[in-house]
Amino acid sequence: MSNNIRLLVGIVAGAAIVYLAVFVIPFLQPFKGIVQSMPMSYGDMTQAIYFVVSLALMIILSRGKLYEYGFRLVAFKPLLKAVLISIPVMLVLMVIMMISVMLSGVMPGSYGPVGQMGMSLNKAIISVWLIASTCEELFFRGLLYGFLAPLKEKGFSLFRIQISLPVTVCALMFGLGHLCLLSMMPGVMVANIVVATTICGFIAGYFREQTGSLIPAIAVHMTFNIVGSTLPLLAG
Numbered sequence: 001m002s003n004n005i006r007l008l009v010g011i012v013a014g015a016a017i018v019y020l021a022v023f024v025i026p027f028l029q030p031f032k033g034i035v036q037s038m039p040m041s042y043g044d045m046t047q048a049i050y051f052v053v054s055l056a057l058m059i060i061l062s063r064g065k066l067y068e069y070g071f072r073l074v075a076f077k078p079l080l081k082a083v084l085i086s087i088p089v090m091l092v093l094m095v096i097m098m099i100s101v102m103l104s105g106v107m108p109g110s111y112g113p114v115g116q117m118g119m120s121l122n123k124a125i126i127s128v129w130l131i132a133s134t135c136e137e138l139f140f141r142g143l144l145y146g147f148l149a150p151l152k153e154k155g156f157s158l159f160r161i162q163i164s165l166p167v168t169v170c171a172l173m174f175g176l177g178h179l180c181l182l183s184m185m186p187g188v189m190v191a192n193i194v195v196a197t198t199i200c201g202f203i204a205g206y207f208r209e210q211t212g213s214l215i216p217a218i219a220v221h222m223t224f225n226i227v228g229s230t231l232p233l234l235a236g
Contacts, residue, residue, distance in 0.1 A: 003151055010148045011169060017139070018177050021049040044127055047135035054135075054143040061147065069146035070214030082207040082216040086223040089199065094231045097192040104188040124229045133222040140174045140201065141208040141217040152209060163202065167209055171201030200224040 001009070025031055026045040035045050058069040148166035155164035175198025181190045200221060207216035 003154075006148065007151060007165070007169070010144060011173070014144045014173055017050075017053060018173070021046045021053070022177070022180050025049055041127065044131065047127075047131050050135040050139040054138040058138075058143050058146065067212075069142050070208060070212065070217070071142075072213045074211045074213035074215045078207060078211050079216050079219055082203070082220050083223050086200070086203060086220045087227060089203065090196065090224045090227040091231070093192070093196045093199065094227060097189070097196070100188055100192060101186070104186065106186050106188065121229075128225050128229055129222055133218055133225055136174070137204065137214055137218045137221050140170045141204055142214050144173070145170045145205060145208060161206070163206065164209060167202060167205035170205050171198050174198065174201035196224065196228065 026035060026042045026049070031045055034040075035042055058066055062068045145166050148169060152164040152166050155162060155168065157163070175194045178193050178197050179190065181193060185193075204217035204220040207220060208214060
């Protein structure tokens with residue numbers, strides 16, 4: 001498969017999976033019935049779809065060699081570095097978000113991943129911190145990045161850091177995928193989330209590429225979600 005075809009297939013197939021997982025499959029029977037009969041949300045169903053589809057396709061594409069898609073251990077130092085970089089970045093992004101939301105006239109107490117979606121903290125810990133962080137990384141930095149990995153020699157340099165094409169594509173698709181929140185949140189809030197998740201995607205993708213493991217990517221994602229969920233509660 002040529003590089004251009006691989007890139008096109010990755011973007012189109014990735015976007016199609018996101019669309020189906022977010023807007024279509026959870027609302028079909030029997031999936032809709034499962035959501036309504038169990039203590040889970042449509043978002044949880046989306047994460048389950050990401051998990052199943054990603055794992056199945058990674059097994060097929062790698063012929064069972066899942067280490068090619070990031071299923072490998074990582075040293076503690078790069079894992080800690082990924083987390084320590086993510087914390088201040090997300091804190092700055094959250095401060096910018098709070099300021100922009102308040103300037104827009106949106107009531108401060110109504111924003112944030114927990115409050116805006118009507119989640120309790122316990123639900124946020126399970127659904128947002130753990131499930132979303134893991135399942136979304138399996139898809140974006142596992143399946144999608146792994147498929148595009150042969151293109152990693154292409155990219156650009158930012159502050160002397162080389163950012164590959166697969167990292168860029170996965171980060172942009174991850175960020176834009178959060179536009180689905182427009183049905184639940186004010187536009188200014190969603191715009192900030194898209195920016196924050198795109199930056200999260202770049203950091204997660206960079207450490208995924210540098211270590212060859214999904215573990216730092218999941219840790220970065222989880223750190224962003226934890227800060228993004230708790231800081232609005234503390235500020236509110």
